[in-house]
Amino acid sequence: QKEVEQDPGPLSVPEGAIVSLNCTYSNSAFQYFMWYRQYSRKGPELLMYTYSSGNKEDGRFTAQVDKSSKYISLFIRDSQPSDSATYLCAMSGWRTGRRALTFGSGTRLQVQP
Amino acid sequence: DSGVTQTPKHLITATGQRVTLRCSPRSGDLSVYWYQQSLDQGLQFLIQYYNGEERAKGNILERFSAQQFPDLHSELNLSSLELGDSALYFCASSARDALMHEQFFGPGTRLTVL
Numbered sequence: 001q002k003e004v005e006q007d008p009g010p011l012s013v014p015e016g017a018i019v020s021l022n023c024t025y026s027n028s029a030f031q032y033f034m035w036y037r038q039y040s041r042k043g044p045e046l047l048m049y050t051y052s053s054g055n056k057e058d059g060r061f062t063a064q065v066d067k068s069s070k071y072i073s074l075f076i077r078d079s080q081p082s083d084s085a086t087y088l089c090a091m092s093g094w095r096t097g098r099r100a101l102t103f104g105s106g107t108r109l110q111v112q113p
Numbered sequence: 114d115s116g117v118t119q120t121p122k123h124l125i126t127a128t129g130q131r132v133t134l135r136c137s138p139r140s141g142d143l144s145v146y147w148y149q150q151s152l153d154q155g156l157q158f159l160i161q162y163y164n165g166e167e168r169a170k171g172n173i174l175e176r177f178s179a180q181q182f183p184d185l186h187s188e189l190n191l192s193s194l195e196l197g198d199s200a201l202y203f204c205a206s207s208a209r210d211a212l213m214h215e216q217f218f219g220p221g222t223r224l225t226v227l
Binding site (some may be wrong): 034041043046088098099101102103105 | 115155156158168169201203210214217218219220221
């Protein structure tokens with residue numbers, strides 16, 4: 001079983017819909033939780049990060065972390081065709097003893113005009 | 114544009130050959146990370162350098178090596194290439210070790226081994 005699980009999709013939604021993307025994890029030592037957006041054949045782009053539990057909002061994007069359930073979410077409001085991409089969750093934490101990010105496998109999102 | 118540059122964008126080579134991938138981090142960033150992305154393995158961490166010194170190793174094969182130079186650019190050397198090494202190779206940078214959660218990725222180098 002992978003340390004970070006993410007449904008690969010594809011997730012297809014109509015333009016304007018609210019999108020919910022999720023990851024589960026097993027390592028309680030993770031402290032930082034990131035969301036990256038990756039367009040086809042491009043480098044991952046950092047959207048936002050959250051430290052520990054709670055919510056964080058940035059424009060149309062909201063990240064939520066529930067450490068008790070080991071579950072994180074990214075919500076996209078008023079989704080646009082330009083949001084069509086693969087969304088990767090990533091995690092890190094000094095208590096893991098690692099100096100790099102652990103990524104989920106990514107969820108492919110398609111927003112239909 | 115993340116500010117991280119990588120060259121070349123594409124590389125096609127044959128099995129058994131050796132290639133060098135180059136990365137320039139964002140201005141002021143001291144930490145460089147290398148990742149490999151393949152369809153079946155996702156993004157896998159290879160190696161990290163901080164201010165010229167190797168700091169961490171991930172799933173890096175012995176045939177692969179890297180270094181970070183005094184001007185902070187980094188090179189990833191892949192030798193005795195095999196078909197399975199075909200993948201996207203990304204470098205990322207962060208300002209400091211403590212900010213590894215704020216990594217900014219370059220556009221990647223697509224390596225095809227024939």
